[in-house]
Amino acid sequence: MKRPLKIGLMDSGIGGLSVLKEILKYNVDLEIVYYGDLKNSPYGEKPASTVLELTRNVCHFLLKEGVEAILLACNTATSAAAETLRKEFEIPIFGMEPAxxxxxxxxxxxxxxxxxxxxxxxxxxxxxxxxxxxxxxxxxxxxxxxxxxxxxxxxxxxxxxxxxxxxxxxxxxxxxxxxxxxxxxxxxxxxxxxxxxxxxxxxxNLGTVKHLLNSLGLKTLSADQTVSRKSVYRLILNTNNNSQYDLAEQLLRLESKI
CATH class of the missing domain: 3.40.50.1860 (Rossmann fold)
Structure with a gap:
């Protein structure tokens, strides 16, 4: 049986969970490792060089987890680091783009x-x-x-x-x-x-996820909330505050009507 493709998602915190939620709407077989760098958040007010270094460190961590592609589910990390990291890593590095x-x-x-x-x-x-x-x-x-x-x-x-x-x-x-x-x-x-x-x-989020799945050769059957979800995820939050895991799971369960 073919194993699921393993990908990494990273963000400075829990914002990237909104992207993870979008992925979970699709009937695709993925193993997703989500890393939220909460101890170093927010990224958006740090120098770009610092954001690059923090993002690079997270990507190295995800690489050790065995991921085969990484999505920077963070507009700030994408702006400051995506172009450089694509030259440094052999696996695909995807990023966000404001709509x-x-x-x-x-x-x-x-x-x-x-x-x-x-x-x-x-x-x-x-x-x-x-x-x-x-x-x-x-x-x-x-x-x-x-x-x-x-x-x-x-x-x-x-x-x-x-x-x-x-x-x-x-x-x-x-x-x-x-x-x-x-x-x-x-x-x-x-x-x-x-x-x-x-x-x-x-x-x-929607455009990014469609681009990610298409680029990885994953056929997106449906984005309907009723489809069976094959993908599985694991949350790794860089925090000493366990309540942030509870918040993360709450946000993932929250069904948006918008």
């Missing part, structure tokens, strides 16, 4: 808000993408330092207080199209829509 392209193509001439970490906002990868799409004037960058950490803590009340002035400002500017440029923020969709019902939210 700017679909947001731009579906809303020609309209402003698009990009909520992301400071590192993602200023890294060259994002600047190249905006230039390719001729979107320098269309993208309204909104840096959100500290927001990912609130998600890692499971402090969604504080996250809502954090978002309120940002959402008010977007409403005042009539900016309805919002790209979530951090995998942590995907867990904040209900809060965003509660306070800004007209917002149209975009994230890169």
């Amino acid at each position: 700017i392209k679909p947001a731009i193509l579906q809303n020609v001439g309209k402003k698009i808000a990009l909520l992301a970490t400071p590192v993602t906002q200023k890294e060259e990868k994002l600047q190249r993408l905006k230039k390719e799409l001729n979107a320098e004037e269309s993208i309204l960058g909104v840096s959100c330092p500290g927001l990912a950490a609130l998600v890692d803590e499971g402090n969604f009340e504080a996250a809502e207080r954090y978002l309120l002035p940002i959402l008010k400002d977007l409403k005042d500017q009539n900016v309805e199209n919002v790209v979530l440029g951090c995998t942590h923020y995907v867990f904040l969709k209900p809060i965003i829509l509660k306070n800004y019902p007209n917002a149209i939210l975009y994230d890169g």
Whole structure:
């Protein structure tokens, strides 16, 4: 019997679990090792060189676990490290990309808000993408330092207080199209829509997962919640706080209606 393909997912914390949830919707046979580097989170406010080193260390750890491909399920790690690590590792290294392209193509001439970490906002990868799409004037960058950490803590009340002035400002500017440029923020969709019902939210999880599975030669039969899930996962969280394992499992079980 053919063994399942073993892949690694990494993130600075638990944001990448939103990507893992997307993978688990598909009827594919994977063994997934998820590593959340919570002791070193958040990555989004560290120098890019530090993020590169931290990401490299996690990838080496996952390689020792026997993974055959790695997904950097973290926009910050992708921005700061993906290009370099693809040259250093022999196995495929995949990364995240903010869903700017679909947001731009579906809303020609309209402003698009990009909520992301400071590192993602200023890294060259994002600047190249905006230039390719001729979107320098269309993208309204909104840096959100500290927001990912609130998600890692499971402090969604504080996250809502954090978002309120940002959402008010977007409403005042009539900016309805919002790209979530951090995998942590995907867990904040209900809060965003509660306070800004007209917002149209975009994230890169679906496109990333489809690209990952197609590139690995895995036929994606369905993304329907009712399909049998063959994939199995193991969580490794770099933390002394066991309650974060409970939070991680809770978020994985939470069925989003959005």
